[in-house]
Amino acid sequence: MTIAQALRTLAGLALLAALVAPAAHAQDKPRPGGVLTWFDYGDPGRLDVHAESPLVVQQATAGIYSGLLHYDPDDPSKIAPDLAERWTVSPDGKTYTFYLRKGVKWHDGQPFTSADVKASFDRILNPEFQSPKCGASLKPMVAAVEAVDASIVQFRLKFPAAPFLPSLASAWCRVAAKHILAKYGDLNQPEAQIGTGPFKFKKYERGSVIEWEKNPNYFIPGLPYLDGVKQFILVGGPTQLAAAKAGKVMLWDAWPPMRKTQADELARARQDVDIFQASINTIFLVYLNAQKAPFNNPDMRRAVNLAIDRQEMVAKALEGAGVPCAILDPKLSGDFALPLEEVNKVPGCRQPKDADIAEAKKLVEKHYPGGVDIEVAVRAVGNYVDRAQLAIAQLRKIGIRGTLKTHESAAGYAAWGKGDFTLIATQDRAMDVNDPSGVFHIAYTTEGGSNYGRMSDPKIDELAERALKESNKDKRRQAYWELQRYILSRGDTATIAVAWVEGWFFTDKRLRNYKPGLTTYDNNTFMKVWISP
């Protein structure tokens, strides 16, 4: 090749690159339009994000509302401003002042002011109001909320609390309109879904679909990119998987995660998706009713704690995707979690289980020489029924004969809340915030919103409170280690940590800028997601 030919070739290549590069670059640029499709695992029924706790409710309304803060859609590990554009903290760490965005409007055109923030949080923090998510997190920490003026709100804390901002940024602590709360009394109805979020509530067909449409007056210009979001209500793993395989949904990012067998099936059916394994910051718990026989007897509770084979549960029910035994998962909580080497030596967690089974049998025989028959309750969602059958098989070895009773999802939660059960074979609890305090204040403390077993241990309350209030990181870590060790050494708690749940998820390759949150609730607003052609 002569020099002239080489130069011509180079020029041609350069021209080609110049033509192609903008097109390639254009693929990565946000593109408005399109409707994202995904699914809700059950029918929410009630839509009050302040009062409810099932994920289906939060998913149904996530894009409608904004909070004072949220987790950054571009980096979900970081807290970012939302309705509050900035905030300051007093030197003693007990007063947080939030400066609200101006010019924000509710979906019905009414102006957003600090009165809406005060009305929302006065409702959530009202001791008479049951708020199992936002309220359960904030009530131990917050003393009062004041509207200083139309665009400034102050939160006064009872003590300097490290989890306060992460809790406030939680997807459950959304701001509702004062005039809507006054008009409807609650947020249960579709008509009450008036928010300031990137999407407006368009439609709710019970048992079928929930639709959002783009909010053209969203306070961040240019967002959202999507024209809308459609959530199909798909109950049951086979239905959800069939929808995924058929291309009816563009992502699977929430509970329940896919199992390995489902992920493999999807991979065979579709090559246009990205499949990945992840934690969903969710703990698999077994509950014993400490208020009635046989589990008002600590020996019987101890027997179940010893007999439940957490490793088998993870291997079979979660197909290996989970961290057994840990009350805090080191992958999520870092060094706040006890080392797994220590946890796995504790009675109930150690393998092989022969010694634990033998001791558990003796405990049961001491009080029920012929064994005991109990009802084992479970909500018929996800693969809970399979987990329950495993639990029944495990308990049978120690003389506890379980009869399975299944509940429809919402009916099950109602039963748990009323204490209308003997043993709940499985109930996942997703963390609202990625903070070590979460699991204890949800499931172990006396006032815990999901302390369904109603066991009260003043020492657990005291240790959890101390750890919550500790601002020094090392001392906080020591406090949480002491709390975990105390619970594990007690061995007769009514809440039994079986495993932290992991699973498989997928996103359509056309989906851009979707980043899963650190909890299963965060980053479901899709405000910065777009669909490439």
Next chain:
Amino acid sequence: MREVSRLVRRQPLGAAGGIIVLALVAVAVLAPRLAWHGPKEAGFAPYLPPSAEFPMGTDQVGRDVMSRVIWGARLSLYVGLVSVLFGITAGSLWGAVTAYLGGAADTGSQRVVDAVMALPPIILALALMAALGQSVNNVIIALVVLLTPTAARTIRSVALGVVASPYMEAARAVGASRWRIICRHLIPNCLAAYIVLITTNVSYAIVVEASLSFIGAGAPPDEPSWGGMLTAGIQALETAPWMILFPGLAISLAVFGLNLFGDSIRDVTDPRLRGGLG
């Protein structure tokens, strides 16, 4: 023996059905000895394919599918026989007695039968299970409610013919009491139809139980119900097709055998084929 071999020659399909039914009964009775493991024992690896150790593989929680299919025969037969015995017997007595009493008693009871039979059976069964709760015994109760009106209607029509017969009139003429006539003459002459109803409805009861369990409204999921096993198998259709294959075959074979046997019983006992009542 001669009579048996004559029947087999006359009803070869019925004989085949009878063999299947006998096998089903044998499996059900001998389940504790035939099954290699308990029906709820979950100590094995999940989704194992059929092998020498697990001829029908294992399911999603690590239970031996063959053991559950064998124990499922016991559950199916228990549900089928008990529900049919109670339902058909109650319905037959109801139909026979009201047919004899006639008048308002007969008219009124037939309107009740009409009302119940107007409801689609599976919807009625679902409603009953929702009210009663999931358990094997509640499935039996639901089936009894379904079977009773059908039996009442069928036996009533047979009983009306018997009531009109000359020997019934003769019994009344000699002063036999109403209940003596019902017990000594009416009911025995409805027995053939009763037996046919029993044999032909056991398969129906098994299918209804399997259907209810399949949609999650029948026996609790941990019970070795063939229908319930199909539900679990659907979740792993690609991964573990044996979870559906073997319980499905079991249901098909049981229903096939019972139908053949029941049809044969009907043919043998039908008076039109035998030359009339004796």
